[in-house]
Amino acid sequence: MSATTIVPNAAPADEWHLPSRGRVAMFSLIIGESAIFTIFVVAYIFYIGKSLYGPTPKQVLEIPVFGTICLLSSSFVIWLAERALERNKIKLFGAFWALTLALGVIFLIDTGFEWHTLIYEKGLTISTNLFGTTFYSLVGLHATHVLFGIIGLSTVLIFTLLGKVREEHCERIQVLALYWHFVDAVWVVVFTVVYILGR
């Protein structure tokens, strides 16, 4: 993945560049996580329509438009935050960062309401039928990742409010933002599979 950064036999000692460890590690983690999601998505697709008894996705699922807009736009906002930090505008960075966090939290709350309706009004739990099992585990797996992202985002926000975040932390912040972008990208897949293909 970063073999391109080094040209063999053409690296004199004074021009010695290595890829950043943080980025390499985050990309590795994203590759590993993608494999986990692939397994769950494959299981979901394979089991579409295989449930022997109801309720079916068509009967109970509603498309979470609001939450999706919030989550996807947070990817853009976090990019604005990254840019603000690059230009050393700490206050602006803090504002965009807090907005990203808020959008992520709204998404989780939206999912919470969706699940509450499903469980208490429409009677779909993880053990009701095969559809329930695959639905809650895939969407729940993604929500867990959002939760971990929110923990990371909040940590940075606390440090920002304490005045500890400076321009030199740009790269670390960008590594964390990579994870957030990944969580958003996965939602595109999950959304397509669960609410469009599966419905």
Place this chain on the structure above:
Amino acid sequence: MADQTFPIGGTLDLTPPRVAKKTFLEWMHEWVTTVDHKRIGLLYIWFSIIFLLVGGAEALALRIQLATPDSHFLSPDTYNRLFTMHGTTMVFLMGMPFLFGFANYIVPLQIGARDMAFPRLNAFSFWLTAFGGAMLYYSFIGGSGLYGVGNAPDVTWWAYAPLTSRAFSPGHGVDYWALSLIVTGIGTLGGAINIIATVLGMRCKGMTLLRMPLFAWLMLVVSGLLLITITPLTAAQVMLTIDRYLGGHFFDTQAGGSAVVWMHFFWIFGHPEVYVLVFPAFAIANEVIPVFSRKPIFGYPAMVAASVGIAFISLGVWAHHMFTVGMTSVDNTFFVLSTELVGVPTGIKIFNWLATMWGGKIRFKVPMLFLTAFLFQFLIAGLTGIILSIAPFDWQLHNSYFVIAHFHYMLVGAIVFAIFGGFYYWYPKVTGRMMSEKLGHWHFWLFLIGFHVTFDTMHFVGLMGMPRSIYNYDPSRGWGHLNMIISLGGAVQGIAVLIFAFNLIWSYYKGKEAGNDPWDAWTLEWSTSSPPPVYNYAVEPEVRSRRPLWDLKHPEDPDWSYE
């Protein structure tokens, strides 16, 4: 401060250490809280040795049971638990920790780094693995809750559904199994990420990817493979846990779920896993064979390409474990062909090792003995693998002792032999003392003889129709004599491993002083002291070729003048 005894000036910080006698508690505290890659490497290796002995003892118990027909040494339940634990232990608690132990200790030294990229993550990964192992073994006493009798998992290491469902596996044995594999899996993921970041981001000046020692290359490839290999297993274990604890239906056929999906998910992990285990063996062979043949490795770029090729192909062969499930003929053909394709890059490797030895001044020290045996046994294991990849042949011999013989030839004949070779090769670097050659010869020859008596014979009982995972058989089958021979071979191997364990301890106190570079080797780890100081290199080394130490020892004919 220049130190004349080292090839690179200023390798060591010669300030005398503050002398202080440590109490036992201080010593323990140092090891438990350590983030030094060398200590964590050693922790991994001690962990594996312990589980090698435990898993080996389980195997011997199984062999005593099978040595004679109609034997009652073990009860059927105990037998099932022991072979499940034997498989799980050897793969997850012995094989993979060995990989991380060697990688942790040697990769930073070889690439001229002072530590791994993320030392704390490194310690975290080790302790997760350690706790996962402890949790798996706790199932012996806690599997039915503390009130019941012990109940270790008894579902085989591939744990096919629906045997793992609550109805057929009550108690908590299977849960301990699934949870401990999730925990060790997260540890493995952390370790793999760390190795990748270290190899890509921590190389010393001048060490381009194509000047990196092949050992480090193989560890990079195996870590990349682990990222997408161990995670499907984690995903499948999460599904199994959802089924068992939350009443899910992933593998529940009565609700529309599918047992075959588990098989696919498991083997999507399970087959690349074999390559994960064998790559460290390749890595060790790539270091030991050139040094003891006194020639640089033959075909370095081809070796790198073959390793990456094997990693890629290995991701598309999993369903050759499932020929008897009843897939379509198109699926069968695909997996037959993809499996046979693995033979091409593997063949490149074998020929390159042979070409490295060819015309070399081979020194048959103990490490080289083990690696020579590795070459032959790896070849035979590969050939029986090609045989088994042919679907109609597999229909005949699926789940027979022929399959057991095939993969033990790979796991023991190739991997364990190479790991032993690696021990004898790097022991002087780690401890500063040589392992006893005499005991090493005893270990090697006994292990070789025991290995062939056991696993060569196993092919024949397999061809005679003996299925795997049975705890008993009737005398009229005529397998009794051969099984007795197999078990006797197992006992010989057990004695050999005890000699090895004794050698490890004895040489630590009584072994010959090794010096920094006992084998006259060429990679950077031999340029520092034995054992290496905590910081590895006081001055960051700079390399100009694949064999930096050769360049320093032979300034009249350095490698870089040919690059």
